[in-house]
Amino acid sequence: MSAHKIHANKKYSIETKDTKIKGKIYQVSDSTITLVKRGIKTEIPLSSIDEIKERKFSYLKTIGFTISSVLISTIIYAICCWTFGIGGL
Numbered sequence: 001m002s003a004h005k006i007h008a009n010k011k012y013s014i015e016t017k018d019t020k021i022k023g024k025i026y027q028v029s030d031s032t033i034t035l036v037k038r039g040i041k042t043e044i045p046l047s048s049i050d051e052i053k054e055r056k057f058s059y060l061k062t063i064g065f066t067i068s069s070v071l072i073s074t075i076i077y078a079i080c081c082w083t084f085g086i087g088g089l
Helices: 059-084
Strands: 011-016 020-028 032-037 040-045 049-054
Touching: 011 032, 020 040
Parallel strands: none
Antiparallel strands: 011 020, 011 049, 020 032, 032 040
């Protein structure tokens, strides 16, 4: 992906020789890309970048996380009620 196709305020995954960095693009210049992750700006030279991928929203991951969170919460609640006798029996 060339630097001209990279847009600010979108999430990207950038691979260099040493690391893989995920974050939101803050600024793109002719020689560097500035990336923001958890409020920390990181400047990466274009010459050291091996691969850039735009991160996309995953509906399956979001639905799976939501369902598993509800199930785990329900199981923990049921165990606590059963253990402490909060069921009325």
